[in-house]
Amino acid sequence: MREIDVKIIEEKIAGMCIEANHFLDDDLKDCMASHLAAETSPIAREMLESIQKNIEIAEEGVFPLCQDTGMACVFLEVGQDVHLIGGSIEDAVNEGVRRGYGDGYLRKSIVRDPLDRVNTGDNTPAYIHYEIVPGDKVKITVAPKGFGSENMSRIKMFPPAAGAEGVKDFVVETASIAGANPCPPIVVGVGIGGTFDKAALMAKKALLKPLNKPNESEFYSEMESEILERINKLGIGPQGFGGRTTALAVNIITAPTHIAGLPVAVNVNCHVSRHKTAVI
Secondary structure (H helix, E strand, O other): OEEEEHHHHHHHHHHHHHHHOOOOOHHHHHHHHHHHHHOOOHHHHHHHHHHHHHHHHHOOOOOOOOOOOOEEEEEEEEEOOEEEEOOOHHHHHHHHHHHHHHHOOOOOOOEOOOOOOOEOOOOOOOEEEEEEEOOOOEEEEEEEEOHHHHOOOEEEEEOHHHHHHHHHHHHHHHHHHHOOOOOOOEEEEEEEEEOHHHHHHHHHHHOOOOOOOOOOOHHHHHHHHHHHHHHHOOOOOHHHOOOOOOEEEEEEEEEEEOOOOEEEEEEEEOOOOOOEEEEO
16 A cells, blocks of 8 residues: 655646646647648638747746636546545645646636636636546646637437447537637547446547547547548638638547447537646
8 A cells, every 4th residue: 555645646736737738748739730731721821820839938938828727627547555645635636726826827717606606716626537546656637628618518318320420420510510619720529428427528538638649449540530531621720710720639438338328428629738647
């Protein structure tokens, strides 16, 4: 049994909140460069170049990637041989978020109740997902999620007869309805199977997958490629100005489901697909 003080997790999350809002992973930047090289529309190329310039400015550490610094989505994979000590893990996560958003001068965007709309003033509480895994380590992923893109996400409970074509049509339709609202080019996470709630969680987790790594399943890898091609043929383009680059990537995660159902969730992210991971 390995003991880990939750204060260590708090410290790590505080730094990750700031880092995630200033630095994008190389896979996303490489994907952006690849789409820029293939883009033929002059205004779309100009928009993609402006996005790249914005990324460079954010990396200087003064200005965040976007004014919407997001709701802090924190994923914790806790090894079953870990004993967390020093207090509540939930309190530690929220204190880390509170400190990170305060020290980083990041916008506080969370309201205490969905209807009375009073801002909590410190970007807490965070959305926390816990998973127990083998081992004696804790894996932390912090993913600040902006709501311009979150608001464009959808879920649908299909009958099994809808099949693969129904799933693909739904994902493409979601991107079409979203239009310019989620600040394209977008990253599209898709969850297929499970239950209503499981599908949504898988769709969000799909946004954390590397953009340069094909799906392990050849069937779903081909589906991802087809959906991406169809979305980019919509002509929405970067920031809605037209062109061939409406989406950068489509990632799919699946799970077993009931014989009577086919849940499908689509979680949309803007080109600022922010997330940082650390292992303690």
